Amino acid sequence: TLPKVYVTRKVPPDGLDILRKSGQVQFEMWDSDDPVPRVELLKKVKGCDGILCVLTEKIDAQLLDAAGPNLKVLSTMSVGFDHLSLDELKKRGIRVGYTPEVLTDAVAELTVALLLATSRRLIEATHEAKTGGWGTWRTLWLCGHELANSTVGILGLGRIGVAIAERLKPFKVKKFIYTDVEPRPELAKMIEAEYVSLDELAKESDFLAICCALTPETHGICNWNLFSKMKKNAIFINTSRGGVVNQEDLYEALSTGVIAGAGLDVTTPEPLPTHHPLYTLKNCVILPHVASASYTTRNSMSALAANNLLAGLRGEPMPKELKL
Numbered sequence: 001t002l003p004k005v006y007v008t009r010k011v012p013p014d015g016l017d018i019l020r021k022s023g024q025v026q027f028e029m030w031d032s033d034d035p036v037p038r039v040e041l042l043k044k045v046k047g048c049d050g051i052l053c054v055l056t057e058k059i060d061a062q063l064l065d066a067a068g069p070n071l072k073v074l075s076t077m078s079v080g081f082d083h084l085s086l087d088e089l090k091k092r093g094i095r096v097g098y099t100p101e102v103l104t105d106a107v108a109e110l111t112v113a114l115l116l117a118t119s120r121r122l123i124e125a126t127h128e129a130k131t132g133g134w135g136t137w138r139t140l141w142l143c144g145h146e147l148a149n150s151t152v153g154i155l156g157l158g159r160i161g162v163a164i165a166e167r168l169k170p171f172k173v174k175k176f177i178y179t180d181v182e183p184r185p186e187l188a189k190m191i192e193a194e195y196v197s198l199d200e201l202a203k204e205s206d207f208l209a210i211c212c213a214l215t216p217e218t219h220g221i222c223n224w225n226l227f228s229k230m231k232k233n234a235i236f237i238n239t240s241r242g243g244v245v246n247q248e249d250l251y252e253a254l255s256t257g258v259i260a261g262a263g264l265d266v267t268t269p270e271p272l273p274t275h276h277p278l279y280t281l282k283n284c285v286i287l288p289h290v291a292s293a294s295y296t297t298r299n300s301m302s303a304l305a306a307n308n309l310l311a312g313l314r315g316e317p318m319p320k321e322l323k324l
């Protein structure tokens with residue numbers, strides 16, 4: 001009999017076609033745009049050889065125990081893996097696939113869009129225009145901060161950070177600086193970025209883009225200690241994971257003018273409840289975790305996730321396997 005697979009969400013057509021046409025697996029899918037209820041998920045994974053999941057599913061000891069000893073492959077349709085208990089997966093010898101690279105362009109584009117929307121106050125401006133605030137042309141009305149001659153800081157220099165910097169360079173950025181657990185000379189060279197301490201990054205950046213993975217080391221790394229050192233004109237942009245930010249500290253920094261603005265594609269929790277204080281701030285632009293949301297990219301992610309899964313079940317190297 002064919003390996004049994006559970007797909008925890010309606011995946012985009014490219015990935016679905018690959019699974020269907022492979023003839024390699026018998027799979028069942030939670031055929032909805034909304035997450036599968038946990039209780040249902042725990043039932044459905046029982047006896048599975050493989051699971052294809054998205055980032056809303058917590059893959060922890062409880063779930064792996066519910067799946068049982070047949071489980072060999074976990075394939076997540078995401079580049080992030082903070083929803084996976086890697087220790088538990090490793091302990092059980094389960095191989096893990098994920099989807100880096102295919103989403104780099106889409107995430108970098110969105111990050112630039114969010115940065116500009118925040119720094120040039122686009123959301124506020126369209127709101128003013130359609131609600132009667134546009135009385136006349138005014139000299140300093142809706143003024144923001146420009147990229148030309150600025151210093152752009154990157155926290156966590158990987159493929160995405162490089163792709164963001166490549167796109168920002170034509171805006172006449174003066175200097176790129178970055179920090180990470182250690183210097184990344186090969187990547188840094190591509191964008192002529194200088195390695196600095198976290199302290200210097202905070203102090204010198206006019207724009208600060210957060211591009212690191214969420215790990216125990218980066219959890220809450222963007223806190224008062226960081227914000228309080230930043231420039232008053234600084235724009236903070238996060239398209240990584242909400243968990244890297246202390247949101248109370250960010251609220252304080254934004255509401256008291258310690259920094260100029262923030263653009264967030266990711267929050268804690270997700271969705272961020274509509275009554276959250278951050279929504280009340282004009283200088284905070286919040287998006288519902290859409291950085292990779294282009295048709296091309298979401299299809300590529302689903303295809304890669306499907307191919308990772310199938311390769312893993314065949315016992316072959318996966319196109320993109322996470323080293324545990």
Ligand code: GLV
Nearest residue numbers: 077078079080292
């Ligand atoms: C999106 O956040 C991803 O991890 O792919």
Ligand code: GLV
Nearest residue numbers: 136137138139140
């Ligand atoms: C702006 O529209 C200008 O003419 O300066």
